[in-house]
Amino acid sequence: MQQDPIELVLANIGRHITLTPEESRYFTDLLKPGHYARRAYLLREGEVCADFTFIAAGCMKSYLQDKNGKEHILTFAAPDWWIADIMSFITGRPGNLFIQAINDTQTLALSRRNQETLLREIPKFERCFRILTERAFAASQQRNIDSMSLSAVERLEKFRRQYPYLLPLLTDQEIASYIGVTPAFFSRMLKKHDLKGR
Amino acid sequence: MQQDPIELVLANIGRHITLTPEESRYFTDLLKPGHYARRAYLLREGEVCADFTFIAAGCMKSYLQDKNGKEHILTFAAPDWWIADIMSFITGRPGNLFIQAINDTQTLALSRRNQETLLREIPKFERCFRILTERAFAASQQRNIDSMSLSAVERLEKFRRQYPYLLPLLTDQEIASYIGVTPAFFSRMLKKHDLKGR
């Protein structure tokens, strides 16, 4: 059922640049496969995020804990997405994010070291990462826009429309955290607006 | 007093890649200088954002209007920064953002067309734009984090610490909009926490 992670990552890259078989090989040799059981951590607060990680199967979330210990989910990463604590990754300093598996997850990690090697040896990867970063930036920008201009209900409706395939994997708590409300308010919201049948 | 815009943009780029004089020339020939008077628009909602714009002097803001007509400021761009409606710029579709001059502003615009030419002719610019985009992404991510985990007062204090040089240019309304509160609440907040002397 599961597709080969290497095939998936090559398809992902192939959407942006064209590689020769040798280049593909060179690239995939720099990737380190990983497996994370449900709830296992890829990264914890205070650690340096050394890898740009491709999700081949499963699902991860990145979140932070505020000073009252409450968890705020920043992003979900479904298969075919990349995840990292970008701030820590580019500065090399310890970050504030946790990255955790939501269910069993297969990954391919590209370390900063290896990314540098890759970019030096095959410069067209610069283009590829520029495009990936542009998209991640646009998504992040849109999240800012939504949190400023939409109500909690609107954010929920948008989330459901945008990521229907994530819904079965997530608890209500996680969705609540992503859209920025408490579980208690989330529950009332579903009831009040009759949004229970996803 | 003012520095030459071309010098400034070359210094900006030079922080990430090294150019020969010919390459510098090729690059700067692709830039279109602009001047915007206070309150003039570089971009309006519904227009396609065709340019990646460098601010050489002055200051701009990008904002959106929500469906109640209220303005939410997404970013400020001071000298030595780039500004664009990234979503519209990368998709080529009409965007939702306004980009407006806060005071008299000198710009250098790199159109998407010219960017493509530049990247084709001098591939090391891929690297440069990857890095610029990574930073913009990290800043946007941080804004999401702050809006999720800080109170209005904390966001204000952080804003003042982070952008002291912007404060003299901005009205309280604009700062309020950026940190995500109304002018009325902003005023009360200053009083209550004795934050008036910037």
Place this chain on the structure above:
DNA sequence: CCTGCATCTTGACCTTGGTCAAGAACACAA
């Protein structure tokens, strides 16, 4: 089949910040 832990729901009450409208302060233009 029962236990134990997670998640979800609900009630009662609270806090943060919004709304609307009016007045005060300021700014600059004629």
Place this chain on the structure above:
DNA sequence: TTGTGTTCTTGACCAAGGTCAAGATGCAGG
């Protein structure tokens, strides 16, 4: 100096969403 507009402040009231705690529901493991 006197408008005229804009920004800032304030009062009275409101609404969205948070807090805390208790009970209900669901489900995996033994």
